[in-house]
Amino acid sequence: MGLTTGRRRIVAVVSVAVMVAVTAITAYRVLAPAEVSTTARGEYPAAAEREAGVVGRLPVAPLIVDGRLRVYAAQRQVYADGPVDARHRGTPYWSYRRWPAEVSGVVATGTTVVSHWSDGKLVALDARTGQVAWQVDGPAPAQGWTARRTGAGAVWSPAGLFHAEAGDSPTLVVSGPQRLAAFAFDDGRQLWSTEVDGACRTDVGTTSTGRFASLDRCGGPAVVEFRDLRSGEPVDRWEPPGAAAEWSVTPVGCLTEGVRCGGLRVTGPGDDGGRGWLLAADGPVAAPALDPADAELTGEWVVRAADGVVTGRSARDGEDGEEVWRRTDLGPVRIVAVQPDRVHLVTETNDLITVDPATGAERSRFVLNVGADGVGWTPGAAYASGGYLAVERLRQPSASDADDQRYFLTSEPLVLAAT
Template sequence: MGMTSGRRRGAVAVAAVLTVVVVAAIAYRVLAPAEVDTPARTAYPPAASPPVGVIGRLPVAPLIVDGRLRVYAATRQVYADQPVDRKHRVTPFWSYRRWPAQLNGVLAVDTTVLSRWSDGKLVALDARTGKVAWRADGPRPGAGFVARRTGAAVVWDPQGISVASGPDGRAVLVVSGQGRLRGYAMADGRELWRVDGDGACRTDLGTTAADRVVSVDAGAGPAVVEFRDAVTGAVRTRWRPPDAGPELTVTPLGCLTPRSRCRGLRTAGPGDPAGRGWLVGAGEPIAAPALDAPEVTLAGELAVGVTGGVLGGREARTGIQRWRRGDLGPVRVLATEPGRVYVLTDARELITLDPVTGAQRSRFVLAVGRDGIGWKPGLAYASGGYVAVERLREQAGPGDDDQGWFLTAEPVTLALT
């Protein structure tokens, strides 16, 4: 009797141990850090040539890569579909997932898609295959997936990552986070330089077209704008606007992509709330009064914006008027890229203009199906003639959830101009 009871207790103990082992194994497989790279199974698609006009609508924001792919962001995934002119999102061409880290930012340089993750990991993917090109450890961003359901803020406006070009034309990736600043060779992920120090007093802004990394240093006395060499990380210029106060806010202007290869800056402070515009190059910034107004943007060498209800382009340094378009009615500048300025009318017409002459290149209503034009624009993006914009409900407010914020379940409209 006693032996039987002992055997039963032993069997129960063994079963309990086995149960714990099995549960632990399952938990490890589910919760352990993981990486899943699903490369493309078909050939790299040819470049598309759709007609000018609205292409379609999407539930998520696309990053156009090489004129062939659309790359998207999810909380723990970056993935692509094709062709670029498909009306709707389709089965992924390739996909890359990580767990438990969250995707924090994505940018594309030629056929390389760079993803930044909440644990600081940098993962570069070959857009042609979806395979990992290289991995590197970088500064942690201090946040995870900081976007609404479209992912637009992650792919169209990534924070803390930017790109510059070295003297040999090779791309340099610049990454900042939690007071640290790093430079990497975009080709292979090799670390080129690092800056630590008291990063809590430094705000890193991006890069310039003159291969400089821009930061605001407020660590010792009044705030100063620092310009570093993008290849070496060495400080080349420290500059303050004349008559600037101790505090300084700096906004990059005329960037090729968000915070990358920018041609201008706007500075502002408590004593100068309106701000002042500047063109940036290899030396100290040059005053550009035509960029002073906050609603004006830099397109090439011209300041483009609405003045007195009329859209126009002025020379940034001299303010000389180069063109005016009083025939467009109320408009807002939606986006810019080299050779194109995109404006949106109250009737939701997307008009593409030449930034040098103001001449019209294309014009059509940015409407899809029966969705109508009763919406207001959210984040917008332009690349290679493609334009994408979030459509928000007209009464949407920052406190609304995604259902109250976006117009439809597929709120992103994609068009070719």
């Protein structure tokens, strides 16, 4: 009897030990850091030649890469589909996941897609195959995933992630609360790194003149500090003449938010507009045509839509910029996005009108309506690249503090159009 009881106890102890071991192994497999790369198996999508019009609707915000792919971001995943003019989101062409790190932001140039993660890791993927091209440790971001359901904040305006041309190759600039660093886009080589104080410094972005700009309020009057992208060395500290005691600066004329920007707008408390400046090789140059808050810079042109009138001015000629063209036949419109060769205007009834910034000539016009969704929505964040425009559609009236269900129009709130 005693022997039987002893055997039972031994069996019970062994069973418990086995269960604990199995649980530990399972927990490790589930919770341990992991990286899953699913590379492309099909052919690289062909470049699309799409006539102007609505392409379709998407549940998440696309980053258009190489005119062939749409790249998306989720909390722990970066993935792509194609072709670029597909009506709906398709099966991923490739996918890259990490755990437990979160995506902080994604940028792309050429056929290289770089993601920045909450642990500071930078992962470059070849857009043609989805294969990892390089990985390096960069500055850790202030936060991981902060984008709303569409992921637009991660791909259209990624915090602390910028790129620009520096010499013959593109350069990636990564900014964190404690460190600022630059890397070669093609192979991930660190070009330079410097400690910074994020508590008194705000990123502005990269410039079309090959510099990185930040607003520095550390230990003295606020200045815009410009660094050379190739060396990281400060080359200029600029304070706008006549600025208010408390002022802020916004980049304008950018490829995407904070990327390869051609100008700045300086504003003070209560300003409806501000003072516009073009970024030249020897420093900022006053550009009064950029003063109004609703003026947009694209290349050498300033386009403004106000009070039912759309005008195009030279950014450099004349005291106020020489007016080159004027349109009074478009009705009340607002600029939602610009590209180097086109300006996208949306009417009160959500017609999309695209004009040439140099002449005002109309390139295309159509209603931003998909299926039976209608036009009873408010434009949210927008992104334009390669002749395409993507716009978030928000419920009316829009409220930024509403949850995603009440904030976005439908489960597929992005409308994609070829212009």
